[in-house]
Amino acid sequence: MNYPVWHVPFGSEWLIAIIAVLHVFVSHFAVGGGLFLVAAEARAHRRYDPALTDWLKRHTKVFVLLTLVFGAVSGVGIWFTIGLISPEATSNLIHIFVWAWAIEWVFFLLEILSILVYAYTWDTLPGNVHRIVGWVYFVAAYMSLVVIDGILSFQLTPGKWLQTHSLFDAFFNPGYLPSLVVRSLICLMLGGLYALLTLSWSKDRTLKMELARYAAYWVWLPALGLPPAVWWLLHTLPGYHKILLRTNTVVQHFTWLLFLTSGLVVLLTFAVVWLRPRTLSKWVAIPLMVLALAAMASTEWIREDLREPYLISGYTYINQVPVHQVDAIKAKGLLASSLWVSESAVTPENEAKVGEELFRIACSNCHLPRKGFNALGPRMTGLDQAFVSALVAKTELMRAGMPPWVGRPDEAAAVARYLLNNAPGEPVSNDGEAVWKRRCGQCHSIAGAFRPVKDAFSGQKPEDIADTIGSIEVMNEQMPRWTGNDIEKTALARYLSAACAAPAAGGAK
Amino acid sequence: MIPIIPPLDPMPVPAPIWLLKGLLWVTFAIHLILMNLTLGGSLMSAVYAFKGKDRDLDLSRGLARALPFVMPFTITFGVAPLLFVQVLYGPLFYSASILMATPFLAIIGVLIVAYYLMYLLGWQGDRLGKLQGPIAAVIFLLLGYVGFTHVNLYSLMTDPSRFKAIYLSGPGGLHMNLAEPTILPRFLHMFLGALAVTGLFVAYFGQRRLKMEPEIGRWQFKAGVTWFASATVLNLGIGVWWLLAIPRETMIVFMGGSALATGAFVGGLVFAISALILALLGINSLKPLPMLMGSVHTLIATILCMVLMRDALRDALLKPAYDVWSLPTAPQWVAIALFLLLFVAGLAACGWLLKLSSRAAREKAAQSQDGNRGPGLTDSGLHRVSTIDSQAMKGGFNAGPNQPPQGS
Numbered sequence: 033m034n035y036p037v038w039h040v041p042f043g044s045e046w047l048i049a050i051i052a053v054l055h056v057f058v059s060h061f062a063v064g065g066g067l068f069l070v071a072a073e074a075r076a077h078r079r080y081d082p083a084l085t086d087w088l089k090r091h092t093k094v095f096v097l098l099t100l101v102f103g104a105v106s107g108v109g110i111w112f113t114i115g116l117i118s119p120e121a122t123s124n125l126i127h128i129f130v131w132a133w134a135i136e137w138v139f140f141l142l143e144i145l146s147i148l149v150y151a152y153t154w155d156t157l158p159g160n161v162h163r164i165v166g167w168v169y170f171v172a173a174y175m176s177l178v179v180i181d182g183i184l185s186f187q188l189t190p191g192k193w194l195q196t197h198s199l200f201d202a203f204f205n206p207g208y209l210p211s212l213v214v215r216s217l218i219c220l221m222l223g224g225l226y227a228l229l230t231l232s233w234s235k236d237r238t239l240k241m242e243l244a245r246y247a248a249y250w251v252w253l254p255a256l257g258l259p260p261a262v263w264w265l266l267h268t269l270p271g272y273h274k275i276l277l278r279t280n281t282v283v284q285h286f287t288w289l290l291f292l293t294s295g296l297v298v299l300l301t302f303a304v305v306w307l308r309p310r311t312l313s314k315w316v317a318i319p320l321m322v323l324a325l326a327a328m329a330s331t332e333w334i335r336e337d338l339r340e341p342y343l344i345s346g347y348t349y350i351n352q353v354p355v356h357q358v359d360a361i362k363a364k365g366l367l368a369s370s371l372w373v374s375e376s377a378v379t380p381e382n383e384a385k386v387g388e389e390l391f392r393i394a395c396s397n398c399h400l401p402r403k404g405f406n407a408l409g410p411r412m413t414g415l416d417q418a419f420v421s422a423l424v425a426k427t428e429l430m431r432a433g434m435p436p437w438v439g440r441p442d443e444a445a446a447v448a449r450y451l452l453n454n455a456p457g458e459p460v461s462n463d464g465e466a467v468w469k470r471r472c473g474q475c476h477s478i479a480g481a482f483r484p485v486k487d488a489f490s491g492q493k494p495e496d497i498a499d500t501i502g503s504i505e506v507m508n509e510q511m512p513r514w515t516g517n518d519i520e521k522t523a524l525a526r527y528l529s530a531a532c533a534a535p536a537a538g539g540a541k
Numbered sequence: 542m543i544p545i546i547p548p549l550d551p552m553p554v555p556a557p558i559w560l561l562k563g564l565l566w567v568t569f570a571i572h573l574i575l576m577n578l579t580l581g582g583s584l585m586s587a588v589y590a591f592k593g594k595d596r597d598l599d600l601s602r603g604l605a606r607a608l609p610f611v612m613p614f615t616i617t618f619g620v621a622p623l624l625f626v627q628v629l630y631g632p633l634f635y636s637a638s639i640l641m642a643t644p645f646l647a648i649i650g651v652l653i654v655a656y657y658l659m660y661l662l663g664w665q666g667d668r669l670g671k672l673q674g675p676i677a678a679v680i681f682l683l684l685g686y687v688g689f690t691h692v693n694l695y696s697l698m699t700d701p702s703r704f705k706a707i708y709l710s711g712p713g714g715l716h717m718n719l720a721e722p723t724i725l726p727r728f729l730h731m732f733l734g735a736l737a738v739t740g741l742f743v744a745y746f747g748q749r750r751l752k753m754e755p756e757i758g759r760w761q762f763k764a765g766v767t768w769f770a771s772a773t774v775l776n777l778g779i780g781v782w783w784l785l786a787i788p789r790e791t792m793i794v795f796m797g798g799s800a801l802a803t804g805a806f807v808g809g810l811v812f813a814i815s816a817l818i819l820a821l822l823g824i825n826s827l828k829p830l831p832m833l834m835g836s837v838h839t840l841i842a843t844i845l846c847m848v849l850m851r852d853a854l855r856d857a858l859l860k861p862a863y864d865v866w867s868l869p870t871a872p873q874w875v876a877i878a879l880f881l882l883l884f885v886a887g888l889a890a891c892g893w894l895l896k897l898s899s900r901a902a903r904e905k906a907a908q909s910q911d912g913n914r915g916p917g918l919t920d921s922g923l924h925r926v927s928t929i930d931s932q933a934m935k936g937g938f939n940a941g942p943n944q945p946p947q948g949s
Contacts, residue, residue: 034547035635036704038642039712051649100613101656108620109649115627116642116714119547119635126627127552131876133624134564137617138880138887144613145891149898156901156908165897168890197552199873354551371545374709392712 033352033361035119036372037392043400044117049336051113053329055106057222060215060328062099063173064223066147068250069095070166072227075246077159083239085154091230092151098226100147104140117397120352121187121343128193128202129183136179142172177215185211188339189268194346210265217254217261218328224250225297225324228305232317237310244309251301255294270345272433273338278481280432283337290330293323340433349435351397358438366390366439378442387450390443401454409454414461414470420448422512423474429510430475431482464527467520478531489532498525544701544862547632553871554628560877561625562852562865568621570848574738574841575615580688581739582608583681585768586662590674596757598673600743600764605666605677608659616652629865630698630855637698640707642714644690655683685732692728693718699858726783733776734844740768741820741837748829762833766824769836773817787854794857795850802853809846816840 040047069092076084115122126133146169153162182203186193189207227247234240266274276283300320305312341350348354353361361369367376373389375382391401400407412420424444428436437444460466472485479486489497498521505513514521554561582604589601626634638645658680666673697703697718707716718724744765750758784792795806816839823832856865 034632036639036708036712038639038714041713047646097657097660101660102653104613104616105649105653105656108616108652109646111620111623112638112646112649115635116639116646119631119639123550123627123631123635124552126624126631127550127555130555130624130628131873131880134621134880135876135883137621137624138883140620141614141617142887142890142894144617145894148610148613149894149901153898153901156904157897161897165894168894199555199876356551371547372705372708 033120033357033366033370033393034354035352037352037396038116039392039396040117043405044396045398045405048110048113048117049329049333051106051109053325053332055103055110056332057325057328058098058103059107060177060219061222061226062095062103062143063170063177063216064219064221064250065095065099065226066166066170066173066223067220068223068227068247069150070163070170072243072246073159073163073166077163083236084243087231087234087236087239087243089154091227092154094226094230096147096151100144104144118343118352120354121348124344124348125183125187128186128199131199132179132182132203136176139172139175139179143169143176146172174216174219177219178212181212181215182208187342187344188273188335189270190345190347206268207265210261210268213261214258214265217257218331220254221251221297222324224248224301225320228301228312229317229321232312232314240312241309244305244312248301248306248309252298252306255298258294269338273340273345275481276338276340276433280337280340282432283334286330286333286337290327290334293327293330297323297327337433341428341435342433351394351435353394353435353438358436361438362440366393366443369438378446383446383449384453386443387446387448387453390439390447391450394437394439395447401451402456408451410456411470411474412451412455413458414466415452415455416515417445417448417452419471419512419515420451421445424448424451426475426510426512431477462519462523464523464525464530467516467524468527468531471516471520471524478528485528486532489528491533492529494522494525494529497528498522501525545636545705546701546863547636549868550631553869555871555873556628556877557870557872558629558866558868560872561629565622565625565629566845566848566852568618568625570841570845572615572618572622573734573844573848575611575618576688577735577738578611578742579608579615580681580684580732581735581737582611582742583659583677583684584736585739585743587674587677587681590677596760599757600761601673601677602666603746604739604743605659605662605673607663608680609656609663612656612659629868630863633698633701633859633863636701636704637694639714640697640704640716641690641694641718644715644717645694648687648690651683651686655680655687658683688731688735689728690717692724692731693721695855696721696724696727699855701859701862723783723786726779726786729779730776730783733772733779734847737769737772737776738840738844740765740770740772741833741840744769744820744833745837748833751829762829763824766820766833769820770817773813777813788858791854791857794853799853799857802850802857805846805849805853809843809850812839812843812846816843 038044069088072084072088075081076088146165150162150165150169153165157165182205185207186202186205189205191201191205191207192198193202193205224247227250228244231240231243231247266277277287278284297320300316300323304316305320339345339350342348343350343352346355357369367373367378367386367390370393373386373393375386375389378386388401391399395408398406400409402409421441421444423430424447425437425441427434439447476483476485478484489500492500500507501514501521501524503514504511516524586601586604586608589597589604658676662669662673662676662680669676697716700718700721710716742765744762747758747761747763747765750761752758784795794802797803816836819832819836819839823829823836826832859865
């Protein structure tokens with residue numbers, strides 16, 4: 033639309049996912065690990081523990097190498113990436129939050145200088161001054177989080193800002209505090225986990241025994257606070273995001289992965305490291321880190337998917353369409369509204385080419401045409417252009433959080449042509465369930481959470497259902513006209529008659 | 542061709558333009574100086590490592606040890622102007638960066654590799670032997686890539702009339718701006734500037750060693766001034782090349798078309814020549830510090846003028862399609878005041894930390910039994926701290942004697 037869309041062959045979603053997950057895994061450590069350093073240094077001072085001090089010096093080196101190099105540069109990487117794949121929303125955020133970012137920059141500058149001074153003055157500054165430097169680092173790092181959390185949580189729960197456009201409302205949005213609590217707890221846990229990792233290399237058994245238990249506290253104790261904090265955070269979500277928890281299968285899969293991995297992290301840390309600290313080894317610490325990384329990846333993916341269909345909830349759609357421009361674009365059409373297309377109108381000759389350009393503009397932020405994650409071509413097998421055009425024109429009615437189609441009908445037909453050209457030429461099954469999946473399952477469930485059809489067809493004979501299907505667009509104007517053949521229709525009707533007759537397997541109506 | 546520029550953001554700019562411009566200029570000037578030290582420092586470190594005499598290796602090591610300290614601040618002071626550029630020139634910046642998205646995003650990976658190599662060189666340099674030169678050269682090439690890509694991006698962003706044609710020729714973000722006639726002189730101007738700034742840096746630390754190690758101090762001082770003078774003389778020529786490569790109607794702004802641009806141009810020229818003369822006057826002086834500091838100060842003034850010139854050039858190239866001074870604004874004064882307050886407090890905290898670090902360096906120098914452990918770039922103690930760190934690193938997580946906690 034307003035900006036060119038970068039064509040990433042493997043999907044731009046992966047770019048941001050990989051960079052963001054790795055960055056978040058290190059940047060939260062940069063906060064929690066900073067607190068761990070000063071707290072452990074104070075502990076070493078109280079107990080006159082030279083072995084602990086010695087280990088802390090080495091742990092600081094790892095901390096610097098990881099947070100100052102990878103953490104800091106990958107943070108810039110996220111910024112580069114969002115500007116490249118979501119320039120519209122990035123511009124929005126920059127205009128709202130430029131001073132928040134400027135303030136975060138001040139804290140970041142302080143963070144860098146203080147951690148360098150901290151790392152290089154273990155042997156030269158008096159202990160109490162050295163610990164103050166450590167506290168300066170931690171406070172600066174935590175304040176960076178306090179600021180950036182306002183921007184991140186705003187994207188999902190902008191709250192009153194949508195009406196007031198006030199920076200205060202944007203920053204202190206409904207999700208701000210719970211999100212800050214969740215992130216703070218994760219920071220503490222990562223502070224402990226990274227300590228366990230470097231500690232697992234130590235051959236000092238006494239130090240290991242004692243410090244492993246101490247570091248394990250940092251993991252399982254904050255973990256107890258996570259369930260209520262996450263519940264609080266979810267409670268602040270607007271209804272149209274909450275519904276994705278039940279209807280978006282990707283969110284559901286990652287939620288299970290999150291439960292599994294985070295549960296294992298807590299269990300292993302408590303039952304193995306805390307109860308039997310002598311068992312801490314690389315064979316425990318490395319799997320713990322892998323599980324924690326998987327948990328963090330799941331959290332990030334859920335957060336991103338829950339925000340669908342928006343980049344800034346209620347303000348900018350995920351495909352860069354500003355909400356306030358929807359009507360204007362619909363009136364003009366996508367081609368006429370986009371600055372970055374080669375054609376000005378759809379013709380029979382250029383239909384496929386225009387379809388490709390429009391797909392890039394309107395769909396490629398989340399979808400690939402032929403293969404890979406969220407690819408659409410494979411879902412087009414056995415469908416025809418009229419039916420796919422009707423689906424494209426009603427994207428917002430589909431199961432997951434899809435933005436509305438803002439183009440004209442002929443533009444939807446061009447996208448349909450492009451998608452059908454990318455459908456694999458596989459044999460099509462006319463089995464009733466297969467027909468249901470390809471023609472109805474995009475928007476409906478039998479008795480599940482999203483647009484169940486069970487009540488509508490319960491107790492009906494296959495012939496009656498077939499009649500209904502044949503004139504479905506008359507009964508409900510939102511429905512696409514049936515364009516399949518009679519064999520498909522009959523098979524579908526029989527399947528629905530049987531499936532809707534069975535006792536409900538649960539799920540909301 | 543008609544310039545294709547995305548519409549302005551629906552939200553107004555949350556500050557007066559002059560404030561954002563001022564912050565952009567200042568932070569970018571600091572970034573330039575730091576960037577010059579990393580780019581020039583890595584090249585000089587490689588050159589002297591390859592030369593191989595003791596004094597050459599000593600200078601190479603000194604520069605290598607400085608790199609990991611300068612790098613984080615280079616990046617941080619690069620982030621700030623990037624923020625202000627996005628507010629002021631967002632539609633142009635985002636569009637141009639998308640056209641060259643792949644090389645642009647690759648900067649992140651390149652920076653991470655270069656940064657880790659700096660730590661390898663800085664912390665483990667003594668162990669690397671003959672690999673020091675090649676590693677420093679690789680760092681230089683990686684940083685050179687970052688600089689060259691930025692020059693491409695910021696020149697492309699001033700030419701929106703080519704955006705659409707470039708995009709339609711391939712939406713994969715694989716473009717650079719090599720067809721732009723100013724690319725080469727623009728990059729060379731930056732590159733030679735980096736050598737000049739690093740030259741003065743080396744000269745400054747050379748003169749600091751004159752008292753304790755007169756021979757090597759004098760050599761280092763002269764070597765630094767020679768780098769500075771040679772690069773600056775060459776740069777005067779390259780500057781003229783760049784100026785002549787600019788479209789004539791734009792070049793006029795430096796010839797009286799705009800008071801600010803003309804002032805910056807004349808000021809930059811005068812300051813650059815003054816810096817050169819002052820440095821050369823001091824090259825054989827027994828007490829070169831006053832002349833050298835004069836040169837340093839005039840060089841900083843030159844860089845400020847260059848930043849203003851670059852900004853004026855961008856605005857002139859963009860007119861009339863994009864006039865940054867006429868963007869709608871709605872200043873967030875409370876947030877601005879909070880930022881300024883925290884900025885001052887942050888600077889005070891940074892000042893305290895720098896004071897501490899210099900106190901720690903003095904302490905280390907006093908503690909050290911081998912106060913004359915051999916020549917280094919500086920006798921500030923930085924190299925000794927690094928040596929201890931490199932010893933700790935050599936031992937991995939598990940090595941090193943247990944030492945009593947500090948202050949206990």
